[in-house]
Amino acid sequence: MDTVRLTTAQALVRFMANQYVERDGVEHRFFAGCFGIFGHGNVAGVGQALQQYGDELIYYLARNEQGMVHTAAGFTKTKNRLQTFACTSSIGPGATNMITGAALATINRLPVLLLPGDVFASRGPDPVLQQLEIPHDGALSVNDCFRPVSKYWDRVDRPEQIIPAALSAMRVLTNQAETGAVTLALPQDVQTEAYDFPEEFLKRRVWRIGRPLPDSEILGRAIELIRGSRRPMIVAGGGVIYSEATDSLQWFVEQTGIPVGETQAGKGSLPYDHPLALGAVGTTGTFAANRAAREADLVIGVGTRWTDFTTASKTAFQNPGVRFVNVNVADFDAHKHAGLSLVGDARTTLEALAETLSGYEVETEYREQSARVSREWDAEVERLYALGHEPLPSQGEVIGAVNSASEARDVVVCAAGSMPGDLHKLWRTRDPKGYHVEYGYSCMGYEIAGGLGVKMAAPEREVYVMVGDGSYLMMNAEIITSIQEGYKLTIVLVDNSGFSSIGALSRSVGSDGFGTHYRYRKNGSIGLDSERAPGDVLPVDLAKNAESLGARVMGAQTSAELKEALEEAKSLDQTVVIHVPVDRYEGVPDYESFWDVPVAEVSEVDAVIAAREEYAANRRAERRYL
Ligand SMILES: Cc1ncc(C[n+]2csc(CCOP(=O)(O)OP(=O)(O)O)c2C)c(N)n1
Ligand SMILES: [Mg+2]
Numbered sequence: 001m002d003t004v005r006l007t008t009a010q011a012l013v014r015f016m017a018n019q020y021v022e023r024d025g026v027e028h029r030f031f032a033g034c035f036g037i038f039g040h041g042n043v044a045g046v047g048q049a050l051q052q053y054g055d056e057l058i059y060y061l062a063r064n065e066q067g068m069v070h071t072a073a074g075f076t077k078t079k080n081r082l083q084t085f086a087c088t089s090s091i092g093p094g095a096t097n098m099i100t101g102a103a104l105a106t107i108n109r110l111p112v113l114l115l116p117g118d119v120f121a122s123r124g125p126d127p128v129l130q131q132l133e134i135p136h137d138g139a140l141s142v143n144d145c146f147r148p149v150s151k152y153w154d155r156v157d158r159p160e161q162i163i164p165a166a167l168s169a170m171r172v173l174t175n176q177a178e179t180g181a182v183t184l185a186l187p188q189d190v191q192t193e194a195y196d197f198p199e200e201f202l203k204r205r206v207w208r209i210g211r212p213l214p215d216s217e218i219l220g221r222a223i224e225l226i227r228g229s230r231r232p233m234i235v236a237g238g239g240v241i242y243s244e245a246t247d248s249l250q251w252f253v254e255q256t257g258i259p260v261g262e263t264q265a266g267k268g269s270l271p272y273d274h275p276l277a278l279g280a281v282g283t284t285g286t287f288a289a290n291r292a293a294r295e296a297d298l299v300i301g302v303g304t305r306w307t308d309f310t311t312a313s314k315t316a317f318q319n320p321g322v323r324f325v326n327v328n329v330a331d332f333d334a335h336k337h338a339g340l341s342l343v344g345d346a347r348t349t350l351e352a353l354a355e356t357l358s359g360y361e362v363e364t365e366y367r368e369q370s371a372r373v374s375r376e377w378d379a380e381v382e383r384l385y386a387l388g389h390e391p392l393p394s395q396g397e398v399i400g401a402v403n404s405a406s407e408a409r410d411v412v413v414c415a416a417g418s419m420p421g422d423l424h425k426l427w428r429t430r431d432p433k434g435y436h437v438e439y440g441y442s443c444m445g446y447e448i449a450g451g452l453g454v455k456m457a458a459p460e461r462e463v464y465v466m467v468g469d470g471s472y473l474m475m476n477a478e479i480i481t482s483i484q485e486g487y488k489l490t491i492v493l494v495d496n497s498g499f500s501s502i503g504a505l506s507r508s509v510g511s512d513g514f515g516t517h518y519r520y521r522k523n524g525s526i527g528l529d530s531e532r533a534p535g536d537v538l539p540v541d542l543a544k545n546a547e548s549l550g551a552r553v554m555g556a557q558t559s560a561e562l563k564e565a566l567e568e569a570k571s572l573d574q575t576v577v578i579h580v581p582v583d584r585y586e587g588v589p590d591y592e593s594f595w596d597v598p599v600a601e602v603s604e605v606d607a608v609i610a611a612r613e614e615y616a617a618n619r620r621a622e623r624r625y626l
Pocket of ligand 1: 470
């Protein structure tokens, strides 16, 4: 057996550089590179290897370990999970900074490889700087915190262990049903130790990503259920997009006349102006999709994991006899809501269904109703795009301006705050990859870092990062990384001086916006919305902050100024931040939907008592779908 003497880290870097995936006959290099922030826990191991093999695997310096995992997640989501990045960190805080990113990746089913440094396997320098000491367990380190947020976790205590660990990592990363964050904890001494690695381990390896079909008997039962339904609807989730099944979906719905509601990850499954596109479904849904959901007797979920936002906390589907058919590569999701579980790839399964259903169509009246309500919804979008709110624009108008300025193939990116819901309702998606909202973890701080990943994956598209002031303050440092690497982002910083989303939620639970506005503490209190005064607001200047990071900054006080700034931004090739103050209280309404956020059962505050009564009434509509 031919061997080559390498350190653990050198072998891992060379292994990563030679991993490929293949789907539909097309090969993709799986690791586009490795992000990292060095410290004593990785500089001499993984850092040395990345320097030595820099031609094989490119190293990217990030600013925040959480941010670099978000960048990897944004990248792989844009690449439909066929390519990703590895992320290397030091031990201790560098490692634990990645945990939020790991959770985000795992929840969204996005493959990212995390390589936190770990304490000495030899336990020589014990405790080393940043080592956690637990008196009853010598084997624990902070990296054990990655276990619940990883789909595969390993600690490499001897150099040769990297062989099975790396192969297991690839198995999970490339498995469409299992994928998520994978963590290989690398003790800092082991990273640097040498071993005679078999050449075979380092050779080019191609992981095939198949398109499995469900069991034919179950497929037959699904056909019967569809044929027997009068008001079927489809809920399209992220799986439609990852599987590149949007054309098949369109073919299926045009043939059958079944209308489509979209989840956050599934938005873009159909173009917004398709007559069978009812838009967003659920808590942040349109009246078009939510009315169809209320009456549907059969719901076909394709590539969705049925979160509470999609089901409006299980109030969306009210037909007493409603049944679910779930098409999903993940058995776990396919079984939800007592659904008939079609475990398979979205594209091949939709095609198999369409072929077998040929000749079946919903009643003409139902098809026409879908087209009518879809048009009515678009008129509502138009109304909110052109609200003309003064003196500051509404958030809906800002979304309208960005949508109008963008080309069909450009991408909008968002994650947390009031914007994801508003974008879900209002963004007119014209391309399957045009809408990128991270709403599995809805993680404040994802926007800019994730947007960088989107741009790295699709440099030919303009990337519009829509970020609230709260999210911006949590994580804006990857602006510097975007400038360092020459990836332009157009960042629309929507400023309402605090957490308008949670402020509105607070008002709806009777708590008057308590603690959600950036205001001076006065008389010992952080303030209620009903007590606000003009001089209260803190003197924060986020535009100056963005400028100091090297971004080109423009201010826009009105919709007209915003449109001008967006046009100017298009002509630039560097990262731009457009700072837009909006009216905090002019929100986009909800459309016949609910979200279960429990309200205090007893209180001395009248508004809370009233909110609790309303909450109890709404909750009565929650169902179990058994
Ligand atoms: C990391 C993180 N912390 C807390 C939350 C809860 N949360 C959701 S939205 C939000 C406020 C977001 O503020 P901003 O970005 O200004 O958006 P706005 O609500 O004003 O639209 C908070 C605190 C979260 N989603 N993520
Ligand atoms: Mg805000």
